[in-house]
Amino acid sequence: MFMEKEFTLSIYTENTVGVLGRICAIFTRRKLNIESISAMNSETPGLFRFTIVITSTEDQIYKVAGQLEKQVDITNVNVFNREEIEYKELAIFKVDLSREDNLMDTIKNVDAKIITMGKNFATIEVNGKDDEIDVLRHKFQPGAVVDFVRSGRIAISKKGQHAHIEE
Structure with a gap:
């Protein structure tokens, strides 16, 4: 059995209309609840950053990260555990x-x-x-x-x- 734990995703995107909805839809399809979300301009001009907290298995969170990275407006996805941030x-x-x-x-x-x-x-x-x-x-x-x-x-x-x- 896989153990669920908390992960923090740092998602870099272009700041376009509908990107938040597309991100949330990916979590919804996997039946994952977003526990926390924040969004802001990033350190790189033109890139927006979403910080999302999810409790899931490691296998499932990396599958979701892979799906997110396939989105046109998303430039990068990083997955962290508590000790890494x-x-x-x-x-x-x-x-x-x-x-x-x-x-x-x-x-x-x-x-x-x-x-x-x-x-x-x-x-x-x-x-x-x-x-x-x-x-x-x-x-x-x-x-x-x-x-x-x-x-x-x-x-x-x-x-x-x-x-x-x-x-």
Whole structure:
């Protein structure tokens, strides 16, 4: 039996209409759920970069990567495990101060900062790995978090070369 694990795909594309839909369709056909996605301009002018997190078997993820690379608008696909990348996510919490007894103690020892502090609510920002954000989320009192938003993963290879250039 094949073991499923988390993979991060770095997909370089031309920035054309419909490319995201075509990428998602490939995952849908394989019945793979996208757990996180972010898209942005890349370090190379004219290339766009998608960072997608998927849990799958190694065999299946490389088959998907091969299908992605066959797409006209896609210039390169890199597959990474957690150990091969540096990655972060951003989360913003809106906290009801009447339900959170000691906000400073809650965010202590976490790379979090208070963005705004009002009479009734505080807005907290945290940058970190997914598990670090989850730790903070569970530290708040029940019902204290009234709004929560989290970005998709951004990641960069630990290798010395540019990720979009074939070796």
